[in-house]
Amino acid sequence: MSTIVLMTVTGLGLAALYFLVASGLSLVFGLADVLNFAHGLFLSVGAYATWWAAGNLPGAGSDGWGFVLAVLFGVVAGTVVAALVELVMIRPLYSRTIEQVLVTVGLSLAGVAALQAGFGADPRPFPRPSWTQQVVTLAGARVPLDRLLLIVAALVVLGLLLAFLRWTRYGLIIRAGVENREMVTALGIDVRKAFTLVFAIGGAAAALAGALSGVYFGSVSPTSGASLLIFAFIVVVIGGMGSVLGSAVAAVAVGLLQQFVNYYGTSGAGDICVVALLAVVLLWRPAGLAGKAATA
Amino acid sequence: MTAGERATAPGKPNTGRTATADAAQDADRTGGSSLLRVADLSVRIAGLHILQGVSFEVASSGVTVLLGRNGVGKSTTLRAILGLTPRNGAATGSVRLGGEEILGRPTHALVKAGLGFVPEDRCVFAGLTVAENLRLAERTDTPDYDLVFGLFPELSKRAKQRAGSLSGGQQQMLSLGRVLLNPNKLLLIDEPTKGLAPKVVTEVAEALERAAQAVPVLLVEQNLAVVRRLAGDAVVIAAGQVAWTGPGERLLADPALTKSLLAVNAAGGH
Numbered sequence: 001m002s003t004i005v006l007m008t009v010t011g012l013g014l015a016a017l018y019f020l021v022a023s024g025l026s027l028v029f030g031l032a033d034v035l036n037f038a039h040g041l042f043l044s045v046g047a048y049a050t051w052w053a054a055g056n057l058p059g060a061g062s063d064g065w066g067f068v069l070a071v072l073f074g075v076v077a078g079t080v081v082a083a084l085v086e087l088v089m090i091r092p093l094y095s096r097t098i099e100q101v102l103v104t105v106g107l108s109l110a111g112v113a114a115l116q117a118g119f120g121a122d123p124r125p126f127p128r129p130s131w132t133q134q135v136v137t138l139a140g141a142r143v144p145l146d147r148l149l150l151i152v153a154a155l156v157v158l159g160l161l162l163a164f165l166r167w168t169r170y171g172l173i174i175r176a177g178v179e180n181r182e183m184v185t186a187l188g189i190d191v192r193k194a195f196t197l198v199f200a201i202g203g204a205a206a207a208l209a210g211a212l213s214g215v216y217f218g219s220v221s222p223t224s225g226a227s228l229l230i231f232a233f234i235v236v237v238i239g240g241m242g243s244v245l246g247s248a249v250a251a252v253a254v255g256l257l258q259q260f261v262n263y264y265g266t267s268g269a270g271d272i273c274v275v276a277l278l279a280v281v282l283l284w285r286p287a288g289l290a291g292k293a294a295t296a
Numbered sequence: 297m298t299a300g301e302r303a304t305a306p307g308k309p310n311t312g313r314t315a316t317a318d319a320a321q322d323a324d325r326t327g328g329s330s331l332l333r334v335a336d337l338s339v340r341i342a343g344l345h346i347l348q349g350v351s352f353e354v355a356s357s358g359v360t361v362l363l364g365r366n367g368v369g370k371s372t373t374l375r376a377i378l379g380l381t382p383r384n385g386a387a388t389g390s391v392r393l394g395g396e397e398i399l400g401r402p403t404h405a406l407v408k409a410g411l412g413f414v415p416e417d418r419c420v421f422a423g424l425t426v427a428e429n430l431r432l433a434e435r436t437d438t439p440d441y442d443l444v445f446g447l448f449p450e451l452s453k454r455a456k457q458r459a460g461s462l463s464g465g466q467q468q469m470l471s472l473g474r475v476l477l478n479p480n481k482l483l484l485i486d487e488p489t490k491g492l493a494p495k496v497v498t499e500v501a502e503a504l505e506r507a508a509q510a511v512p513v514l515l516v517e518q519n520l521a522v523v524r525r526l527a528g529d530a531v532v533i534a535a536g537q538v539a540w541t542g543p544g545e546r547l548l549a550d551p552a553l554t555k556s557l558l559a560v561n562a563a564g565g566h
Contacts (some may be wrong), residue, residue, distance in 0.1 A: 189409030
């Protein structure tokens, strides 16, 4: 029983990371029709900026409020990079899908190379707050606190995103734009501002995922963003393009399936099962679990 | 044929100038009755020459109706005016609103400048509530909900209902309500009665009639009963060109002309 609880919490922790990366990716694709292969770069920028801030930024550190400040710095860095990528590289290419894909793939490769050039190719130990390494007993299982941190962070982000989409003017524009972008424009709304905003939101969530993945894995490497991005794409497709709630449900399904199959089956079989789940969902519901909608 | 109308043989290039166009241009120069002037408008989409030099004018009051058989380019004309030509297409020519060239300007800027658009098939946001659809369309601090709910009380009653669950007629009311919330210089309305029950058609026609008292309308419509009720001027498009312009009632009073241009019996209504 305790093993099942531990596997469940660990799977949900993994799901939290997938959700944080996938939610922004999903909104960007749902609203702007941009398949952003550079999204993993935002995660890496967040992770490295947090790592750098913990060691160099005055007031920041690896514990307490210092760590919060370091994570905040990482999130801001990811947000700024994402907004700049949209403004400088994606915006001129909105009517050119192939070029968009080439640019984002190129950017993801160049980003990894730049991080390797700046910080080396080897993983760097990540400054983890000591309390995240402690364990609590949950239904008889000894659960590391870092898993719970990931789950709580993802739930907070999910709540904030849903509240933003539900209660704000820009949230309304994004929900409508995911359904019919042209009609939003025909109501007199400059939807390009919403594009920049969803890139920035996606960058912030991915950067937070980067900082939290550092806590979870204990290290940060230039390729960590790319490896998480593959599963985030699967989560987006399963959940439905543009659906934050769909991404959350799909992330939980993928995280738990991967964790349990890898533990009870052969290591690596979980990844294959995730791809099989993707195939089944695509055959059963080609538009994903939630279809194309920004909230449900 | 009178001074107020001109027929152009479908299939032949339209040079763009008609008797009404020349007269309206003169009137516009002197602050006369023409609000929108479309001149030599051509649209190519995916290699197809959909519009081939369309020219007409829209009066600064009342309803100007764009007529024509299916697929001749009526909706394309409205969309080109509003800058909604698809990515694989291009529009050339001239569209002047109040004397100012607007062809090529971004759609959102044109709508903010006062071009209200009601698309074919309504295009309400199905996942949003009626209230959210209306709120999204607000362009001023003082949206005219009194007018919208006065015309369509049903929208007020169903404010919390998802637009996707409305009937076709209710969705059309919502689509019209979205543009009527704001002050407009001109409304571009594409087949508002398409697929609606006769009773709803009457309601929509009444609403259009009332809206047209306050703002000029360029209307694409196939229902001749509605055209007869609303139309001031009529512009008939055939094969991507203007085939006839003139007073709508004159077109509908001539069954032979109506049948040759529109392939329908004017006496039969729709």
